[in-house]
Amino acid sequence: MKRLLASFKKAAILSITAITMSTSAFAVSIHEGGDAAKGEQLFKANCASCHKITDEVLAAPGLKGIADRWKGKDELLVKWVQNPNAAIATGDAYVKGLIAQYAANFGVMPGQAVTKEDINHIMTYVASGASAGGGAGAQAASADQCITLEDLEKLEPEDLEEGQDIYLVNQDKGGSSAFIWIVIIALILLVIGISGANISRSLKNAQAESESEEDHRSYLQMAKDWMWKNKKFVSVMGLFLFCYFFVVGYGTLMDIGVYEGYNPEQPIWFSHAAHVCKNEIDCQYCHSSAAKSKHAGIPSVNVCMNCHKGIKNGAVTKETEIAKIYEAIGFDPKTGQYRTDVEKKPIVWNKVHNLPDHVYFNHSQHVTVGKIDCRQCHGPVDLYTTGRQATTAQINAMIKDPNYKGITSGVNGQPVASTLIELTKPTLTMGWCIECHNKSKVDLASNDYYVEMHERYKSTEAGRRALRGLLQENINEEREASSWGKMPDTLAPSLSVKGLGGWECGKCHY
């Protein structure tokens, strides 16, 4: 009986092996036997924009486990990849399920120009489960070149590379107050010392006199008497205090309304350096209304999602900060779909640049008409993390720094120093505005806005008269500036914004 059973078992095992062997010999599955390296290349070129090889849904289902899901349907899989509509037409239940689940959100996959062998390579690569690779290495390579102001602040002065320290000048208002503290403490110690000496001397004097006599004077009278007694000391100290308060008070008053270097916390730790310097995104991709409206605009979350639908893991803060975008718009990074069951919450950013009510400032006038580089007013934004109000020192540093890399294209792709103007007054003050309006030159001939305006002026007699006056005025100005009485070499007027009325009160004030 035992032997019979054993032989039966043997036979069963043999037959099973035979069956498996025969199937593998007849048809090798499309998910194995290909060249994984070739598959990786093909995958990146054809599939990676929507699929991941993990189970994460990007803009289409993740491919992990595809060998099990499409088991025994190799022909259909090839058809599906090459011509999805033909695969749908076969009426396969699994394909129908795919369409029902994903087509509404992501659409139907377009047919891919790959051969059956290519698909074999790709599926081998997917089955091997090798990480997408390449990304991390490339990221690290470019990361080093993009340093932020916060990084610079953390460095010791001797570790700073040549020329980097100029970005840190005057950017922290707290820096100067340390010196004030030292002065105050020194003064207190001095006063305590002198008073102590005075007290001990007075005590000695008092001991010599009668001790029974009580002091009935008021505190004020006592202070007056003391001051009268120590006339010299009090007058020197008084003079010193007066000068000190005058200087400190003047400094404080001059600081009112000056918000240079203001860098408030934001609900999301957004890194301008990562976006602008590392990934070379133009300022106006996100701040797109700067070209068209009064406000530069903080991008709405849908603009963030244009990239972050796919980029779920940042280089610096990993997932934590990007998750806040998803929470705001109600996006589920696991399924790659927007949720309908949660309420969208707007991100409440803190306003950094604030002008008083009576000031009119228009971004489009400066960006579109004036063709002014964003950095002229906002400084080296590619060194910032969260938005901050640039200091004049930083803007000037950028102009002086020969190694400054600059944001993507700049204005017409010119180097920074040639397009920016060096200024002296603190940013976002009126002095700063009118200083720039005085120094900046307007290129009338190559600017559509002024060409059109010029044509309009030329068409009327009054306009022509105004133009002649303007020309004469500029010639006079230039003649005065160059040398007395001598005609300038060129008659081409170099108009400043001031010459076009940039100093008129009504231009910038309501």
Place this chain on the structure above:
Amino acid sequence: MKRPLLFTLSVFAATMGIVSCGVDPNSPGVEYMPDMYRSPAVEAYVDYGSSKHLDWTQSQKDEAGVKPILARIPAAGSVAYMGQDAIFGMPYALPNDTSGYSRAAKEIHSPLLSSKENIEKGIVLFNRFCQHCHGKEGHGDGKISQNGHIAGIPDYATKLKDLEEGKIYHTLQYGKGLMGSHASQMSQKERWQVIEYVKCLQKGITSPEFDSKGMLKMPVASADADSTKKI
């Protein structure tokens, strides 16, 4: 003599108090006329929802339904005033689904000429809105791709060589795959201007040249059939 000392010390304490103001990074500094900076008139990007009720707790705000006034989506059906460009102000007719995408190929055509003006504006807009992913010459090799954030961005000159302009417009309107909708960033005219340049890239022209009339010089001469209708 101890009391005068106290007086001197208190003067210095007062000085310290004055000087120590204002190193909080979340405070912009002393404002000259606070009501000029925090005005009751509505200004952009000021959170009136909370700043008008500074002393309220969150639960009080929730109860009263106080919400921050921030960027909102325009009311459904609103049409932008476009002035002379009125034809660019019409809403997009096709639905955001696969049938709309395939219909766009036949039904949506560029209202713009392939002129110097349009293409040069398109280049500026392309560098602003597209190049960080699609690359400066449209090969899908922008910095975001090079840094490994988004892979497999197709090349205009090869894979998307024959993509119809209507489908490109449809994609800009609604997004496709990983690419999001760019309708909030670009006006309809700007979208068509970008497409005029993308059409050059599809033909492999990275630095377009123009003839004496300001029209794009084609590598192979092909007359624009309905150029009379375009602007």
